[in-house]
Amino acid sequence: MSVNPQPWAPADRVAWLASRVKHRSYAEDVLTRIDALRARFDVSEYGQVEYQGEAYPLFALRSRNWNDALPVVLVTGGVHGYETSGVQGALDFLEQKAESYAGTVNLLVAPCISPWAYERVQRWNAEALDPNRSFTENGSTQESAALIRLLAPLQGRVRMHIDLHETTDSDETEFRPAKAARDGEVFVPGTIPDGFYLCGDEKNPQLDFQNAVNAAVAKVTHIAPSDDKGEIIGSTVVAPGVILYDYKALSLCAGMTDARFTTTTEVYPDSPRATPEICNAAQVAAVCAAIDYALQA
Template sequence: MMSQSYPIGTPGKPWGEAEKAAWVAAQVVQRSYFDEVVCQLEELKDYFDIVQYGLLQYQSDYPLYLLKSQNWQNDKPVALITGGVHGYETSGVQGALRFARDKAAQYTSDWNLLIAPCISPWGYETINRWNPFAIDPNRSFVPNSPAPESAAIMLYLQELGANVLLHVDLHETTDSDNSEFRPALAARDGTEHTNWNFPDGFYLVGDSHKPEAAMQRAVLDAVEKITHIAEADENNQLIGSPVVQPGVVNYDTKALGLCAGMTGAPYVTTTEVYPDSPKSSAEQCALAQVAAVTGALDFVHSQAGR
């Protein structure tokens, strides 16, 4: 069993403002959102409209950008691709950008595309799951959201009035979940964390109210050409949830405030890759994210054509 110790707070006592302030003071910038994300967006300006949909005013200002199809037509279905809801999950960010650069042109005749590659840029720079308020954006896609990152993209979509048909939310799990983020969560909430397992490989989280099992299978079929699919544990679970088909678990995304539940899209999936696996690489993980997006787009388009 792993240790529950964490350098901030008192075991069993939830954090107050002093502990949260101590936590944010300990965070340091480790990479550049502008160099690694925004510069890539600039390279795509001939193919997409670059939309600034918000501004985070933290220690530094972080403009929030998404890519929108230039040939937007109201009679086309809308596909939303999101990455970097958890800023530290690198392949989600880079996978969304890679899809925009390498594959999106194949889909713009049939789809209106919205690609928000880095919803949490402060988290990207500090390699963090939370924002500076020690809030998890991916539990905050709720009315009157306490997370500005989540609130900004929800407001933009509401004002756009887009009827989203497909939403693919790109995530990953890293060894730092056990070394940092799970202990921090237990410390923040004054609880004890007991599940230290995570799957070795790629898996999907569907929505328990609209599981769309055939779409999830199509996504996995595309991804397994790139990297391995996670196997269930001895309890037929992945990350503590029952496996509903190989490589898939379902969550109540809206009730949990997850990004995948924010639009009401009938087709939704959340990806999870494991870049620390000895059987995969950062490049494979980014390409797996691209394959997940294209697999979902291809499947939903095929269904619409029937």
């Protein structure tokens, strides 16, 4: 007779946290690059996350000469700390492309929302919670609450929000099994798509916008095909390389504003056809295409 799995007890969470190991440095990988951009952008600390005596400052970068008459575009990365190109792609965009939009939009970029998880290459924060399921009214994690406070003065003014993510093999080998164990559920194996895809908002799909972003990315890397069910990660493909989630119902980062144009990128870094450089470039191409479309619409 099968036994129903049990959700994690407090001791399980303690054991999980104790086993998390630092693999890289937020200060070296992210903060040094932000510091180098201070002469080109307005940099502000919008909060910090604190776990076990460690404090991580959170930074956002804005266009110089912010003009309230211009539309606001929001770029977020590193909501899931282990999704490296989300962070590095946001920083690459700032270094390589952002200034070309001066005078046309107000840019707001939060490149690494979950620094504790970035250092430990984790999806969850130190409380074994997924920040990208916690963008509730006031935020149910430190990471989401800080970003919600940052965006509060801009509610109703954001025209476009692109949230930069990856889908990795470790989703299937580590994080989905861990989630099932944490929640007392049976893990049902799935498949990881080979290629780039987008997740739009089920309540506001904007498929022309999604298609324009994918068309730009396709010049950099391949778009993920649907599986034999016509799905990507269990969701119906509604356009090539596009699936939809209910952003608000799932409390996703990309649903935190009422922007007309919203999308979540998903890069596949484990593809034999990809490199870190390609993944970062795909994120930059997606950001630029998203801004360009939003400005023309």
